[in-house]
Amino acid sequence: MTHPEFNSGNEVWLIKNIIKTGMSEQHIKLPEGSIEKTTTTLNLGPTHPATHGVMQNILELDGERIVSTEQTIGYIHRAFEKIAERRPLYQITPLTDRLNYCSSPINNMGWHLTCEKLLGVKTPKRVDYLRVIIMELARISDHLICNSIVGVDSGAYTGFLYVMQYRELIYEIYEEICGSRLTTNIGRIGGFERNFNDIAFQKIQKFLDEYPDVQREFENLFTRNRIFMERTIGAGPISAERALNYGFTGPNLRAAGVDYDVRVHSPYSSYEDFEFIVPVGSTGDCYDRFLVRNEEMWQSMSLIKQAMQKLEQFKGTEAEVYHADVPEYYLPEKKDVYTKMEALIWHFKIIMGEIDMPKGEVYNSVEGANGELGFYFISDGGRTPYRLHFRRPCFIYYQAFEELTKGAMLSDAVIVMSSLNLIAGEMDA
Amino acid sequence: MLNNDYIKQKLTEKFGEQVSSFDESYGMLSFEAQKEINLKVLTFLYDDAELKFRFMTDLCGVHFPDNKGKELGVVYHLHNLEENVRIRFKVFADVSKPDIYTATGLFSTANWQERETYDFYGINFIGHPNLKRILNVDEMDYFPLRKEFPLEDQSRVDKDDEMFGRGGTIGFGTEKTDHGTIIESDKHNVGEEIV
Amino acid sequence: MPEGHQGEGFFATSFDKVIGLARKNSIWPLPFATSCCGIEFMATMGAHYDLARFGSERVGFSPRQCDLLMVMGTIAKKMGPVVKQVYLQMAEPRWVLAVGACASSGGIFDTYSVLQGIDQVVPVDVYVPGCPPRPEAIIDGVIRIQDLVGKESLRRRSGEKYKALLESYGIQ
Numbered sequence: 001m002t003h004p005e006f007n008s009g010n011e012v013w014l015i016k017n018i019i020k021t022g023m024s025e026q027h028i029k030l031p032e033g034s035i036e037k038t039t040t041t042l043n044l045g046p047t048h049p050a051t052h053g054v055m056q057n058i059l060e061l062d063g064e065r066i067v068s069t070e071q072t073i074g075y076i077h078r079a080f081e082k083i084a085e086r087r088p089l090y091q092i093t094p095l096t097d098r099l100n101y102c103s104s105p106i107n108n109m110g111w112h113l114t115c116e117k118l119l120g121v122k123t124p125k126r127v128d129y130l131r132v133i134i135m136e137l138a139r140i141s142d143h144l145i146c147n148s149i150v151g152v153d154s155g156a157y158t159g160f161l162y163v164m165q166y167r168e169l170i171y172e173i174y175e176e177i178c179g180s181r182l183t184t185n186i187g188r189i190g191g192f193e194r195n196f197n198d199i200a201f202q203k204i205q206k207f208l209d210e211y212p213d214v215q216r217e218f219e220n221l222f223t224r225n226r227i228f229m230e231r232t233i234g235a236g237p238i239s240a241e242r243a244l245n246y247g248f249t250g251p252n253l254r255a256a257g258v259d260y261d262v263r264v265h266s267p268y269s270s271y272e273d274f275e276f277i278v279p280v281g282s283t284g285d286c287y288d289r290f291l292v293r294n295e296e297m298w299q300s301m302s303l304i305k306q307a308m309q310k311l312e313q314f315k316g317t318e319a320e321v322y323h324a325d326v327p328e329y330y331l332p333e334k335k336d337v338y339t340k341m342e343a344l345i346w347h348f349k350i351i352m353g354e355i356d357m358p359k360g361e362v363y364n365s366v367e368g369a370n371g372e373l374g375f376y377f378i379s380d381g382g383r384t385p386y387r388l389h390f391r392r393p394c395f396i397y398y399q400a401f402e403e404l405t406k407g408a409m410l411s412d413a414v415i416v417m418s419s420l421n422l423i424a425g426e427m428d429a
Numbered sequence: 430m431l432n433n434d435y436i437k438q439k440l441t442e443k444f445g446e447q448v449s450s451f452d453e454s455y456g457m458l459s460f461e462a463q464k465e466i467n468l469k470v471l472t473f474l475y476d477d478a479e480l481k482f483r484f485m486t487d488l489c490g491v492h493f494p495d496n497k498g499k500e501l502g503v504v505y506h507l508h509n510l511e512e513n514v515r516i517r518f519k520v521f522a523d524v525s526k527p528d529i530y531t532a533t534g535l536f537s538t539a540n541w542q543e544r545e546t547y548d549f550y551g552i553n554f555i556g557h558p559n560l561k562r563i564l565n566v567d568e569m570d571y572f573p574l575r576k577e578f579p580l581e582d583q584s585r586v587d588k589d590d591e592m593f594g595r596g597g598t599i600g601f602g603t604e605k606t607d608h609g610t611i612i613e614s615d616k617h618n619v620g621e622e623i624v
Numbered sequence: 625m626p627e628g629h630q631g632e633g634f635f636a637t638s639f640d641k642v643i644g645l646a647r648k649n650s651i652w653p654l655p656f657a658t659s660c661c662g663i664e665f666m667a668t669m670g671a672h673y674d675l676a677r678f679g680s681e682r683v684g685f686s687p688r689q690c691d692l693l694m695v696m697g698t699i700a701k702k703m704g705p706v707v708k709q710v711y712l713q714m715a716e717p718r719w720v721l722a723v724g725a726c727a728s729s730g731g732i733f734d735t736y737s738v739l740q741g742i743d744q745v746v747p748v749d750v751y752v753p754g755c756p757p758r759p760e761a762i763i764d765g766v767i768r769i770q771d772l773v774g775k776e777s778l779r780r781r782s783g784e785k786y787k788a789l790l791e792s793y794g795i796q
Contacts, residue, residue: 046706
């Protein structure tokens with residue numbers, strides 16, 4: 001049965017076909033050096049359906065079961081760490097925006113906190129409470145995207161549309177405070193560039209009033225939905241020991257059972273004054289991650305409410321400080337620059353880099369929406385950092401993808417990828 | 430209670446002269462070790478019943494072109510989650526032979542972080558399962574984050590140097606023209622002539 | 625309405641005007657979202673700034689079925705060949721919209737690893753500046769594409785100028 005004209009390289013197919021029809025293998029001879037491959041290679045390529053960002057996964061499938069995966073990243077490598085060696089401190093804030101662009105205020109605040117740690121700046125309480133409000137809003141906004149995209153990937157587009165409407169409300173709040181929607185570039189070293197005005201507070205209050213019902217409706221759609229549960233329970237589980245070994249942090253680690261939250265372990269920005277629970281899951285699979293993120297959104301709303309209440313004690317123009325009194329690092333407001341001499345001189349000195357920077361190295365981290373976002377800053381006394389390294393949670397936990405999807409079905413790979421909340425900007429930096 | 434002095438004491442007891450440069454910056458103890466024992470130090474910090482640094486927060490590279498013989502460095506940040514203590518640990522290698530043992534066997538998180546450090550600095554991690562470039566294009570033949578390489582792509586022909594203040598015909602900031610600065614060169618325009 | 629002759633129960637105009645009218649109000653975009661501009665695109669597709677009312681209800685992810693390639697976000701040099709591959713797989717007539725500063729010209733990332741604008745690899749029809757552009761700006765970009773689509777002559781894609789344009793990009 002050897003047909004030389006059919007030597008197209010499909011010998012394996014020929015063998016499998018012959019075996020299926022019950023004919024003997026002796027009639028077919030494989031050519032020298034050919035390898036019999038029984039798995040299919042599927043390229044879950046860099047162009048995903050618009051939601052996850054660009055990363056490539058080459059899957060080896062046996063039927064529909066995944067045998068192994070190989071990840072290629074770097075499709076959006078923008079060399080942030082090299083750019084940061086060229087830019088003075090205020091110019092690095094727009095770079096940090098674009099790390100995890102779904103929750104840019106957290107990145108901005110993390111960067112400013114790192115600079116404040118290096119420079120020894122202490123912020124007043126009111127600034128801390130305002131920072132808490134902004135960071136929790138950003139956390140809600142990021143978790144909303146993640147959870148609704150998990151919904152979209154399992155086939156339910158409605159949840160996504162419901163919550164995008166409320167992300168628009170959060171964007172309006174950002175616009176009131178800093179002027180832009182997504183890449184916010186909020187804040188200064190020592191505080192904020194302007195006070196939150198009344199309209200901003202009204203919008204925050206409106207968000208707090210309207211959003212809980214929407215969140216309840218969103219949870220009703222998914223949490224006890226049989227299809228969703230069957231899709232996500234058991235998909236991509238990870239044990240606590242393996243998660244810790246892989247360097248997981250944030251909701252992914254908490255879903256595996258470890259209650260490590262940077263806000264509790266090393267409180268920054270007066271988080272120790274607030275009361276909140278850290279939700280923890282048990283198996284670390286997609287369903288647990290979904291639930292942990294939902295519960296974190298409720299906790300964030302409670303934190304914002306507590307912060308608004310704490311801000312009541314600072315009413316009145318004298319007490320409404322929005323920045324620390326550090327003229328050598330805090331870029332003054334334009335109206336002061338144009339009218340007061342000292343502000344003009346400080347503005348000039350800060351921009352031109354005439355301020356002495358301490359030499360040293362500092363590592364600071366904040367609880368980003370995906371985990372511990374760390375900044376390792378080596379300063380040599382010059383205007384720009386000597387070395388700035390971002391400890392990016394997405395980069396670190398994407399390594400575990402192979403272990404998470406061993407032996408799973410192909411559709412589980414998609415759900416695991418979206419429930420890990422992989423943001424390509426943060427992964428490749 | 431684990432504090433920085435106790436950690437320092439335990440490390441010097443175990444490794445003696447091979448660990449050095451103890452420094453406490455902004456509350457975090459940081460020390461340096463010789464590159465041959467990096468895995469031994471990491472294992473000691475992991476296994477010891479009191480130290481228990483079982484979480485690797487971060488692994489990155491640095492390049493100090495001025496420290497001859499110790500240009501390329503790897504910085505490990507470890508975290509003891511139970512007592513909430515962090516520590517920083519550095520090893521340095523010569524730029525001509527940057528071989529450092531990999532930490533992947535101990536911490537799976539070091540896998541990609543070492544690949545990134547290799548990609549940026551060219552540090553060869555001995556024993557790494559898959560040491561190839563991760564973020565840059567595979568065909569790249571230099572290590573971009575070393576200090577001698579520039580940030581911009583040098584092969585661009587469409588950048589206007591005049592507009593960006595990098596020379597051009599006027600010499601803003603980079604070259605000296607005959608007149609020094611543009612303002613001085615206009616100094617001959619005095620009188621009632623409206624230029 | 626395009627110009628033409630009208631009468632009781634009929635409207636006569638030229639072919640390319642009718643085809644242009646039909647095409648421009650039913651563009652199927654391919655969102656090639658890589659970074660932050662992709663999130664603004666998600667906001668554009670949401671209910672607040674609805675892109676679906678301009679006819680782009682069905683976003684497809686298969687290049688073989690789509691008309692408009694919307695490149696949103698930074699394109700690194702590693703990703704350049706992928707953009708070109710996707711563009712090559714699209715069937716004529718096809719249009720390209722570069723959304724955001726990074727896709728138009730490299731944006732704030734003037735580095736060794738970022739492609740300084742996707743017009744280095746594919747011919748672009750409309751650029752939308754902004755970092756990220758507001759959803760209104762993205763809609764404005766889509767409307768300008770619709771103008772281009774409506775006014776395009778039926779013979780453009782087989783003409784000499786277009787062929788020369790593709791040749792300059794190395795596309796056959």
